[in-house]
Amino acid sequence: MLIFERSRAARRAPTQAPLHAPVSSVPERFRRARPAALPQVSELDAVRHYTRLSQKNFSVDTQFYPLGSCTMKYNPRACNSAALLPGFLDRHPLTPAPQAQGYLACLHELQQMLGSITGMKGVSLTPMAGAQGEFAGMAMIRAYHLSRGDTARTEVLVPDAAHGTNPATATMCGYTVREIPTDASGDVDLDALRAAVGPQTAGLMLTNPSTLGVFERRIAEIARIVHEAGGLLYYDGANLNAILGLVRPGDMGFDVIHLNLHKTFSTPHGGGGPGSGAVGVSERLLPFLPLPVVAREGGQYRWLDERDRPRSIGRLSAFAGNAGVLLRAYVYLRLLGREGVRRVAEYSTLNANYLMARLKEKGFEPAFPDRRATHEFIVTLRRLAKERGVTAMDVAKRLLDHDMHAPTTYFPLLVPECLLIEPTETESRETLDAFVDAMASILDEAMSDPDRLKGAPYTLPNRRFDEVRAARELDVRYQGAA
Amino acid sequence: MSNVPAELKYAKSHEWLRAESDGTCTVGISDHAQELLGDLVFVELPKVGRQVKAGEACAVVESVKAASDVYAPVNGEIVAVNDALADSPELVNSEPYADGWLFRIKADDASAIDALLSAADYAAVASAD
Numbered sequence: 184m185l186i187f188e189r190s191r192a193a194r195r196a197p198t199q200a201p202l203h204a205p206v207s208s209v210p211e212r213f214r215r216a217r218p219a220a221l222p223q224v225s226e227l228d229a230v231r232h233y234t235r236l237s238q239k240n241f242s243v244d245t246q247f248y249p250l251g252s253c254t255m256k257y258n259p260r261a262c263n264s265a266a267l268l269p270g271f272l273d274r275h276p277l278t279p280a281p282q283a284q285g286y287l288a289c290l291h292e293l294q295q296m297l298g299s300i301t302g303m304k305g306v307s308l309t310p311m312a313g314a315q316g317e318f319a320g321m322a323m324i325r326a327y328h329l330s331r332g333d334t335a336r337t338e339v340l341v342p343d344a345a346h347g348t349n350p351a352t353a354t355m356c357g358y359t360v361r362e363i364p365t366d367a368s369g370d371v372d373l374d375a376l377r378a379a380v381g382p383q384t385a386g387l388m389l390t391n392p393s394t395l396g397v398f399e400r401r402i403a404e405i406a407r408i409v410h411e412a413g414g415l416l417y418y419d420g421a422n423l424n425a426i427l428g429l430v431r432p433g434d435m436g437f438d439v440i441h442l443n444l445h446k447t448f449s450t451p452h453g454g455g456g457p458g459s460g461a462v463g464v465s466e467r468l469l470p471f472l473p474l475p476v477v478a479r480e481g482g483q484y485r486w487l488d489e490r491d492r493p494r495s496i497g498r499l500s501a502f503a504g505n506a507g508v509l510l511r512a513y514v515y516l517r518l519l520g521r522e523g524v525r526r527v528a529e530y531s532t533l534n535a536n537y538l539m540a541r542l543k544e545k546g547f548e549p550a551f552p553d554r555r556a557t558h559e560f561i562v563t564l565r566r567l568a569k570e571r572g573v574t575a576m577d578v579a580k581r582l583l584d585h586d587m588h589a590p591t592t593y594f595p596l597l598v599p600e601c602l603l604i605e606p607t608e609t610e611s612r613e614t615l616d617a618f619v620d621a622m623a624s625i626l627d628e629a630m631s632d633p634d635r636l637k638g639a640p641y642t643l644p645n646r647r648f649d650e651v652r653a654a655r656e657l658d659v660r661y662q663g664a665a
Numbered sequence: 666m667s668n669v670p671a672e673l674k675y676a677k678s679h680e681w682l683r684a685e686s687d688g689t690c691t692v693g694i695s696d697h698a699q700e701l702l703g704d705l706v707f708v709e710l711p712k713v714g715r716q717v718k719a720g721e722a723c724a725v726v727e728s729v730k731a732a733s734d735v736y737a738p739v740n741g742e743i744v745a746v747n748d749a750l751a752d753s754p755e756l757v758n759s760e761p762y763a764d765g766w767l768f769r770i771k772a773d774d775a776s777a778i779d780a781l782l783s784a785a786d787y788a789a790v791a792s793a794d
Contacts, residue, residue, distance in 0.1 A: 347732075593730040599701070599794065650729040654706035655754070 185661060186222045186232050196226035239644050241588045242453075247614050249538075251559045251591035251603025252346070252394055254424050254446035255453070256531075258511070261518060262449055265289065266510040276502040280485045287484035290503070291477040293513040300524060301423075301440050302433020303463030307472040309504045316441030316460020317352040317419070322496045323439055323464060323471040324386045324415045325356050330471075330494060336385035336414070342371050344395050344595050349388040349419060358385055365597060369397040369551045371405060380412035390419040391435065392426070392557035394595045395550070396535070396603065406436025415439065415468075423447045424607070425532055425558035428525030438465045448512035457505040459512065470494040475503050530608035531558035538606055538615055545623040550598045559605035561598050568600045573629040573636050575600045580647060581628070581639035585621035667697040667791060670762055674778055675787035676738040678720075681762065684778055685769070689744050693766040694726060694735060694757065697791040702728040705754040710746040710768055717743060717770070719777065724767050726757065735767060739777040745769040 224232070241248065248255040265271060274286055294306040310316040321339070328336045339353035342363045350360040361379055364372045371389070387409045391399040399405065409416055418432040418440035424447045432440050444459035445452040452458075464472055474495045475486040486503070489495065519527065535556040539549055542562060550561035567573045579589030579602065591603040606615055628635055640646065673681045679698035683691045699705070709725040717723045722734035723743070746768045750756060757765035772778055782790065 596731050596733070651704040651706060654729055 184232075186224060186229065187661065189224050189228050189232060190222040192223060194223045194225055194228075196224070196229065198226065199229075241583075246586055246588055247606075247610060247618055248588040249590045249604045249606050249618065250588060251396070251561075251605040252421055252594065253452070253591065254421075254443075254558075254605060254607060255588075256424075256446075256449060256607040257609040258449045258451060259515070259518065262511040262514045265514045266507040271506070271510060274506075276506070281483075284484055286506075287477050287486075289510060289513045291479050291484055293509060293516065294477060296513075296516045297442060297461055298463055300427060300431070301418075301420075301442070301463045302431030303440060304433075304466045305469045305472050305476070306461060306463045307474070307476045308459065308461045308509050309473050309475065309499050310441070310460035310462060311500050311505055312458035313421075313441065313443045313445075313460040314348055314352070315499055316443070316462050317348055318355060319460070319462045319473045319496060319499060320417055320439040320441045321352050321356040321358070321386075321388075323462070323468050323473075324417065325358075326471045326494065326496050327415065327468055328385055333413070335382050338383045339385050340376070340379055340387040340409075340414070342389065342393070344369075344393045344597055345388060345390060346394060346419065346421060349390075353388065363387075365393075365395070369393065369395040369554060370399055370401060373401060373404060373408070376405065376408055380408055380414060382413065384409065384412045384414035386415040386417050386438075388417040388419060389437075390421050391432070392422045392559075394422070394603070395597070396556050396560040397551055397554045398425070398557055402435045410436065421446065422557065422559070425528055427528040428521065429528050433463075433465060439463070439468055444508060444512040449515040450508045450511040457508050459505055459508045461504075471496050473497065473499050527608050528558070531606075532556065534558075534606040534608060534610060534615060535560050535604070537612075538604060538618065541615075541619045542604075542622060545619060546626055547622065550601060558607070559603060561595075562602045562604065563598050564600040564602065567626075567629055571629050571633045573633050575602055577633075577636040577639065578602065578622075578625055578629070581625045581636050582621060583640040584642045585624075587618060587621060667695070667700055668762070669695065669697070669784045669788045669791065671784045673762070673784060674738070674781035675784065675790075676736065676781055677787075677790055678736045679791075680735060680738050682738045682778065682781060684775075689769045689771050690739070690741075690778065691766050691769050692735075692738060693761055695787070695791065696761045697794070699758050699761045699765075701794065702726060702733060703730050704728055705757050707732075708750040708754045708757065708767070710748075710750065711743045713743055713746060715743045717741065726754075726767075737770060738781055739770065739772045740774065741770040741772040743768055744771050 243255050243257050271286060280287060290308055298306045310319050337359055338361050339358040340361050340363050341349045342365060344365050353360050363379060364375050366372045391402055393399055406416055415438040416436055418437040420440055420442040440463045442461045444450050444461055470492060471494055474492060475488055477484055478487050535558050539556045539560045543549055547562045550563045564575050575592045579592045582589045594603055673683050675681050679695045681693050681695050685691055705726055705728050707727040711723040717737040719737055719739050721737050723737045724735035726733055726735055747766050
């Protein structure tokens with residue numbers, strides 16, 4: 184039920200009622216003639232409506248959320264502390280730098296910490312989301328080639344295991360995408376890569392660990408092949424959680440990286456953001472970093488702008504990224520420290536490997552049984568689909584009845600009927616065991632009563648949605664109470 | 666087991682091709698491919714008149730699970746597309762070899778058609794999935 188359907192004429196919450204004082208500074212022609220068609224409800228109606236809606240949600244605060252490739256880790260409440268300081272909350276984005284030294288100091292330290300974790304020479308915090316970070320990264324690669332007069336590089340290489348955002352980014356930046364296949368053990372096919380590189384290669388976009396839940400073991404060789412052809416290496420930071428404090432993309436030979444602070448660095452995630460797609464670069468891409476970035480000179484902080492960095496790819500937002508999100512990532516890193524950052528990677532991979540081993544015991548088939556899992560791993564249900572007609576979607580929906588969010592389904596596309604499972608470092612062994620028990624009971628059900636799974640979920644406010652009809656007859660406009 | 670008509674030619678990437686009497690070839694995706702994709706919700710077709718190379722992505726079939734490229738099986742020119750799919754993408758699921766065809770192509774070189782997979786060879790590819 185929509186809140187509009189609870190509306191009753193003239194009912195209102197006095198604290199929310201509009202002021203009837205004249206708004207004389209707004210020219211007459213811009214003022215609305217009739218009041219906005221807002222729902223008319225009491226404060227209690229509004230509180231109950233939104234509380235009930237929130238109770239229908241799955242969230243990390245309420246349920247286990249092993250959504251692969253998304254890193255739905257718990258965000259400690261303490262991370263909110265800096266963003267809630269009145270001095271930061273009330274700061275105007277155009278406050279002159281001398282009056283915003285505290286805020287700039289936080290951003291500068293965050294730049295330094297992210298640079299140190301990734302092995303990159305410079306960091307810009309300005310991209311507002313992962314997709315914008317990717318765009319910034321690829322735009323810098325383009326700016327680099329063009330600055331050298333190298334206009335023949337028209338192609339970007341993307342492994343077929345990549346997130347769909349990678350080819351989309353390369354295309355947005357004017358490149359043609361060439362797909363590189365994956366070999367049977369989940370690594371990039373090196374022969375295909377050697378055959379694909381050339382003077383037309385602008386770069387390679389790689390996620391390492393890959394979306395197949397394995398670490399690309401021959402990354403040094405891949406970097407050599409791409410660099411020798413004159414291309415640059417782009418690191419998609421989606422899976423950085425697995426290697427934090429253990430290996431650095433800069434040391435693997437990457438030239439540019441985007442980070443999802445809302446994944447790896449514990450800022451709020453999901454529901455449309457706000458996100459942060461901070462970018463890091465090697466020495467040769469420094470001049471192209473998006474603006475503004477914070478510099479420290481003689482104990483003072485200031486914004487670097489177009490006068491300092493005339494070759495920058497420019498600005499991506501009106502100011503400098505999502506301030507509140509950056510402050511949360513800053514506190515997260517200060518709380519963890521160097522040791523804690525490494526423990527994130529160690530526990531997230533330990534949890535994933537523990538889950539993979541226990542699910543295998545229970546009869547599930549890992550997609551890459553000979554590979555150690557990174558912070559996530561893939562189970563394929565192809566046998567179950569063939570023999571019992573039970574799909575990955577059926578298992579995912581049934582998990583909801585066990586009060587757990589489903590893992591990612593049908594991604595990556597390379598593995599049929601797959602579940603991509605990422606427990607994250609913040610879950611206890613008891614939670615992991617409860618997930619294994621739930622999966623084992625679903626497997627039993629698939630053998631004894633597969634039709635039962637087809638109808639799941641049974642315990643949620645809504646049953647199985649008709650996804651096909653929703654996609655074919657998309658209707659998101661409120662038509663008034665039925 | 667999915668349906669693999671014996672009179673058609675196939676590509677490893679799951680397209681089928683039928684040589685028509687007017688010298689053009691009709692192309693679609695196999696029954697096996699539509700089964701793997703699940704219910705289609707959107708089909709993007711190439712522009713008529715476009716020159717394509719064998720192996721070049723020239724159409725997209727999107728289901729609730731995934732969006733997949735469809736590749737031209739041979740070099741040639743796109744001479745027609747199945748406009749009915751704009752409103753009824755489900756034809757690809759219900760009749761992959763008939764009303765669910767995607768486009769017609771005029772092959773640059775007819776011998777390229779012979780080099781495609783036979784029904785028996787394609788059935789082996791499909792059953793390995």
